[in-house]
Ligand SMILES: Nc1ncnc2c1ncn2[C@@H]1O[C@H](COP(=O)(O)OP(=O)(O)O)[C@@H](O)[C@H]1O
Ligand SMILES: O=P(O)(O)OC[C@H]1O[C@](O)(COP(=O)(O)O)[C@@H](O)[C@@H]1O
């Protein structure tokens with residue numbers, strides 16, 4: 052199929068995630084392999100507006116597959132939310148002769164991509180780059196596996212103290228409104244429970260845990276908590292325990308930004324490489340306004356609207372596995 056795309060821009064936007072560099076590398080090399088020119092756009096939409104754009108060659112992305120963060124830098128950009136900001140962004144694309152964009156970012160970045168693509172009729176393909184795993188239409192997102200492993204390693208260390216002091220630990224992890232990081236890291240680290248937004252919205256998980264006597268056979272416990280207004284966060288839960296259940300010696304650990312850093316796992320490097328190559332393939336097939344997803348190991352083109360829809364359900368099977376394996 053003949054594609055009109057001769058020149059692409061690539062950017063990373065929103066929270067950084069391990070594997071973004073592997074994605075930039077794959078996008079750049081796949082584009083050049085297919086005879087396209089490639090422009091690296093720095094600082095996400097901010098750099099598109101301020102014209103921080105540089106042509107990339109194959110060696111612009113050498114020696115980055117193993118690096119965390121993003122060589123293109125990333126930003127959150129209020130100005131891109133305005134028509135005037137997006138107009139300047141479009142003018143800069145024209146100035147460089149950029150016909151299409153590959154946007155690597157989370158739900159916010161893909162929402163912005165959809166708005167921009169419709170306004171100026173630009174082909175844009177998105178890659179899900181976020182540790183939160185909060186996008187629909189893909190089994191995992193770039194950075195999620197690395198973050199899970201980082202959390203698991205931290206949990207193994209916290210467990211030593213929890214066990215020695217016979218304490219109850221609340222460990223807060225990222226995820227915004229999505230509990231996948233907390234739930235799967237709870238399973239991987241042998242924690243007792245995960246307090247996650249998808250369930251907290253329906254019931255008081257803390258009261259339920261304690262009333263079920265979740266520490267009957269154990270002298271220490273670790274509970275993962277998603278940072279979110281819905282769960283209230285780990286500090287809040289610990290305060291409640293101190294007041295309502297003073298029999299527990301409770302401590303809090305907030306893992307924070309260490310979850311977003313580090314060298315990507317093999318799984319994230321492979322995911323990012325496959326998705327990067329698929330993004331260029333999608334543009335060659337004249338696809339637009341789609342995010343590259345991988346489901347059951349197959350590449351899929353997921354319309355932005357579906358990818359960002361906030362109806363991702365938490366797997367009941369995973370909840371059951373955590374419940375059964377932590378008795
Ligand atoms: N509705 C929107 N219209 C235009 N741009 C948007 C919109 N929503 C988000 N963006 C852009 O995407 C950027 C990143 O979004 P954010 O939610 O912070 O991160 P992430 O992409 O990681 O979810 C925002 O700073 C903004 O520039
Ligand atoms: O980068 P900041 O401002 O510290 O934001 C923290 C947020 O970013 C994340 O790490 C990643 O979220 P996004 O991928 O949506 O940017 C969230 O889990 C967390 O709530």
Ligand SMILES: [Mg+2]
Pocket residue numbers: 065157158159181183
């Ligand atoms: Mg997001």
